[in-house]
């Protein structure tokens with residue numbers, strides 16, 4: 001038996017007819033740039049996120065960077081975020097011209113620790129960027145409360161949490177804005193790159209629309225210098241079809257997680273905890289184990305493909321050596337980076353595959 005980490009082909013086979021028809025329509029319409037499908041996806045995705053409006057861009061990192069810029073955050077500013085994320089969370093802050101300031105995570109759910117945020121606030125702090133890591137929302141009420149008290153913006157990095165809920169509300173518009181990635185392996189993935197920003201403030205969304213499209217207000221009327229970071233019409237057409245299945249796919253991920261939880265209950269690994277306020281969408285199913293490297297090697301040798309998210313915390317990445325962080329600065333994140341192991345997780349994973357993986361884990 002083989003258990004891939006993700007399998008995008010099974011899902012494509014299940015929606016192939018719809019996708020083929022829709023792509024053919026785009027080609028016949030030839031509205032390849034910011035076409036009708038982009039506008040429809042923006043409307044539908046905003047509604048899905050319980051947000052007023054949305055704007056499609058070319059990637060998750062663009063959504064984050066352009067949102068920061070649209071909120072007026074840049075040179076001389078600091079943005080608080082978590083060090084245990086994909087590099088793009090922090091590098092979006094850097095590309096906007098600001099400096100990422102890390103705050104360690106709480107030890108239960110792997111998300112930023114609201115109790116440690118205030119100590120990191122300085123006169124330069126302009127925003128907090130919580131990451132809903134692995135598909136579980138950060139504690140947004142606590143974060144919004146701190147932001148309100150200190151006059152800070154809140155931007156959700158929801159790149160791993162499409163459809164997740166915090167206290168019954170969808171993530172995305174719980175703060176000032178939320179950013180999503182449509183990288184193929186994400187819970188809602190394109191067949192290439194893509195991203196989306198959602199917000200309730202129309203003015204911020206309009207600003208991002210200009211930032212993604214050469215600073216244009218109308219065609220050939222450029223208000224400021226800006227980028228080409230547009231979402232492709234073809235990708236939007238695919239994403240519109242996939243969005244209709246997203247809740248069902250997330251439900252299957254939760255069922256897979258529940259089976260992992262049950263089978264690993266009496267093993268010597270720690271299964272992921274779910275906060276009382278969260279509806280987790282399990283972009284990743286991450287266990288904690290004391291002999292991580294050995295277990296990873298063993299599973300891979302038996303064709304059960306596990307992964308690490310992430311083996312090196314952002315503050316210890318060579319790319320950020322100039323910020324002067326050192327080992328020991330974020331002890332919870334650093335300890336976990338040596339103990340985390342992401343097990344295979346995608347909606348179409350079978351019970352047999354999960355049983356097989358868990359048997360191997362229990363042998364260790």
Ligand SMILES: *Cc1c(COP(=O)(O)O)cnc(C)c1O
Nearest residue numbers: 059060061086088089159181183
């Ligand atoms: C995937 C991801 C991003 C970046 O998304 P891209 O579309 O690859 O640019 C940012 N933050 C997090 C937490 C991610 O998982």
